[in-house]
Each structure stands twice: as C-alpha cells, then as structure tokens.
Amino acid sequence: MASITCKEVEMEILPFIRIYKDGSIERLMGSPLVPPSPDQDPETGVSSKDIIISQDPTISARLYLPKLDQAHLQRLPILVYFHGGGFFFESAFSRDHQRFLNSLVAQAQVVAISVEYRLAPEHLLPICYEDCWAALQWVASNSIDSSTIGANYREPWLNHGDFKRFFIGGDSAGANIVHNMAMRAGVESLPGDVKIVGAFLTHPYFWSSNAISELSEMDQASHVDKLAVPNLVWNFIYPSAPGGIDNPMINPTAPGAPSLAGLGCSRLLVTVAEVDVMRNRALAYYDAVRKSNWEGEVELVRVDGEDHAFHILNLDTQNAKNLVKRLASFLN
Known part of the structure; x- marks a missing residue:
C-alpha cells in the first residue's frame, strides 16, 4: 500500500x-481564472485581452473595451481597476472580476485596465502598492505622443480613451489600493500630467486597533468569527508595517496619518454594505474626508442587507445590479 x-x-x-x-x-x-474575450463577451459585447505592462518586475493587466458605435466614435473615460482579495488571493483574470468588469464597462462605456499586481505572501506589502503605481504610470504614459515614448510602448486600445476623464476604482483590498494611489497622486505627478478625475472605493479594506470597539455588541456577537480576520490578514501580508494595524495604509485616519486633504483626485465615491464588519471604518473614512480641507466632492452609497463585496460575489442580484449602475453613473 x-x-x-x-x-x-x-x-x-x-x-x-x-x-x-x-x-x-x-x-x-x-474564483477560477478565465481567459479574456477578444471577440466580445456574448452577454455584454465587451472585448478583453491580456497584456504585459512590465517584465521586471512582472506586472500584467486585462484590458476591456466596450462595443464601439461606429457612428459615434468619441473618446471614452479610462478606468484603472484594482481587484480585491485581501492582497493575497483573487486575480485580475478571475471569473468573478471578469463578469463584474464586463458589466461595468458595458454600462459605463469606459476603457478599463484591471491590474494584476503581485500577491502576498510570496511578495509582501508594500510591493503591491509599487506594482499598482507602476501600472498607473504606464497607463498615463499612453497619453504622451508615441514619437516621444516609442510606438511599441503605446497600447492601441487606449487610443479610444480620454485622458482628461481618468478614473481609478477597486473593491475591498483593491479599494484600499485606490486610496493609497490617490494619496500618492497628490504628491507625485503622473506622466503627461494626467490627473485622476475620480476614484471609487467599494467596501474598502480599512481597519484599526479600535475597530472592534466601534461595533455594537450585537454586531460583535454576530460577527465573532470575522472580527479577527482583518488584523490577522494585515499582519500576514505586511508584517513589517510601521505602526502595525494603525499604519496609515490600512488606517487612513490614524493619529499622525497624512492629511486626507492631500487626496489627488477631484471626486470620490465610497460604498458600504450594511453587514460588512469593515463598514464603520469606511464610514469613518468618508467622514474624515468630508471634514478635511480636501477641495473635491465626496459621496457615500449605503446598501442594506448585504455583506462585503456582494457585487463581485453575487453579480446577478438586484442590489448588485443597482450598485454597478451607480458606479457606471459615477464614471460618466
């Protein structure tokens, strides 16, 4: 035997x-990895393809292009998207994110770039933030005349994009990345002087040392198994983080964190789900942005009866469809 x-x-x-x-x-x-749809997704008409952004380090992405109306070939908004998954699982090439982005791209009529950043624990934070900033720089560089950057560097699908309508967005860990990219854009310029017009954060992965005490006793009792996870995950993916769970990258409202007035975008949309254990951190973030001296416009969307990342995990529900529609509206 x-x-x-x-x-x-x-x-x-x-x-x-x-x-x-x-x-x-x-x-x-x-969710399982799925191939792109270069010949259009049958449900949405959206085409997708995979590209290499950087060989060293290895950064790739899945690009999405809506079905183009030959009679109205106006340039489209550009969305750089960062997927969720706690920084250590999921992918830009996963089925759930493919379905979500097909739906969003079709409704919003945007060109989207979903970034495949490197995951922990093989690549501990802050590596993923560096990958995502490099991806943002690459996308923005496509706004520059090809004679300056080289024709082989330019991505043809981005010729359909309007770099004056440049957005970033993400869910969960991806929404955390969105915040950190917007903060970095407030102090560092993107190529071609591209500006981030808007950023959306759906169910952002924010936490703090006092997050549990902020929840009601009923919430603590009903989420006892989930409450330890955000702290465990952060210590797992970024064990060397200065300040631990109160590092500004995971707790933007921590004492001594950079002022949220420095956000490098003009519009911000934060969405929360009622039974998400991280909702109070997202609400605290929204309030802090609103009370800061940031000169942009911030909006909040609440969805009752739903949990974390429901619009990715259960795209066919009415609440998920409503949220995708709201995100599409924000991009337009």
Whole structure:
C-alpha cells in the first residue's frame, strides 16, 4: 500500500489560505481564472485581452473595451481597476472580476485596465502598492505622443480613451489600493500630467486597533468569527508595517496619518454594505474626508442587507445590479 504523506501546516487563515512548513501555499478561496474575450463577451459585447505592462518586475493587466458605435466614435473615460482579495488571493483574470468588469464597462462605456499586481505572501506589502503605481504610470504614459515614448510602448486600445476623464476604482483590498494611489497622486505627478478625475472605493479594506470597539455588541456577537480576520490578514501580508494595524495604509485616519486633504483626485465615491464588519471604518473614512480641507466632492452609497463585496460575489442580484449602475453613473 502506498504511503500517504501529510504535510505539516505552518499557519493558516481560514477559510482563505494555508501555509505549509515546506513553503508551499494553498489558497482556499478565489474564483477560477478565465481567459479574456477578444471577440466580445456574448452577454455584454465587451472585448478583453491580456497584456504585459512590465517584465521586471512582472506586472500584467486585462484590458476591456466596450462595443464601439461606429457612428459615434468619441473618446471614452479610462478606468484603472484594482481587484480585491485581501492582497493575497483573487486575480485580475478571475471569473468573478471578469463578469463584474464586463458589466461595468458595458454600462459605463469606459476603457478599463484591471491590474494584476503581485500577491502576498510570496511578495509582501508594500510591493503591491509599487506594482499598482507602476501600472498607473504606464497607463498615463499612453497619453504622451508615441514619437516621444516609442510606438511599441503605446497600447492601441487606449487610443479610444480620454485622458482628461481618468478614473481609478477597486473593491475591498483593491479599494484600499485606490486610496493609497490617490494619496500618492497628490504628491507625485503622473506622466503627461494626467490627473485622476475620480476614484471609487467599494467596501474598502480599512481597519484599526479600535475597530472592534466601534461595533455594537450585537454586531460583535454576530460577527465573532470575522472580527479577527482583518488584523490577522494585515499582519500576514505586511508584517513589517510601521505602526502595525494603525499604519496609515490600512488606517487612513490614524493619529499622525497624512492629511486626507492631500487626496489627488477631484471626486470620490465610497460604498458600504450594511453587514460588512469593515463598514464603520469606511464610514469613518468618508467622514474624515468630508471634514478635511480636501477641495473635491465626496459621496457615500449605503446598501442594506448585504455583506462585503456582494457585487463581485453575487453579480446577478438586484442590489448588485443597482450598485454597478451607480458606479457606471459615477464614471460618466
């Protein structure tokens, strides 16, 4: 009888990931990877393709282009999107994010670039932030005359984009990335002097050392299994973070954090779900932006009866369809 080798577990964060002592990693969640649809998605008419943004480091992306009306070939808004997944699972090439972006791109009529940044624990934070900033720079560089940057560097699908209507957006960890990209854009210029017009954060992954105390006793009782996860995950993906869970990248309202008046965009949309354990952190962020000296316009969307990232995980529900419609409206 053949012997069965049982690998020893080093650590795990259930139901998401398991790390073995031999260094192997088992990701327990995440939707399957799917190919792009270069010949148009049959439901939405959206075309998609995969490209390499950088070879060193390795950064790739999935591009989306709506069905173009030959009679009205006006330039379209540009959306750079960052997927969720706690910084350590999911992908720009996953089925759930593909379906969501097909729907959003079709309704909003935008050119979208979904960034495949490197994941923890193989690549601990802040690597993913650097990858996403590099991707933003690459997209913005396509606004520059090809004779300046080289014709081979330019992405043809971005010729349909209007760099004066430049947006960023993301869900969960991706929404956290959106905030940090907007803050960096407030102090560093993008190529071609491209400006971020708007940013949307759906169910942002923000947390703090006092986040649990902010929840009601009823919420704490009903979410006892979920309350430890945000802290566990942050310490797992960014163990060297100065300040730990109160690092400004995860807690933008922490004492000593950079002023939110420095956000480098003109419009901001924050969305929260009623039964998401991280909703209070998102609400605190919204309030802090509103009370800062930031000169932009901030909006809040609340959805009752839903949990974290419901619009990605359950796209066919009415609440998800309504949220996608609201996001499309924001992009236009």
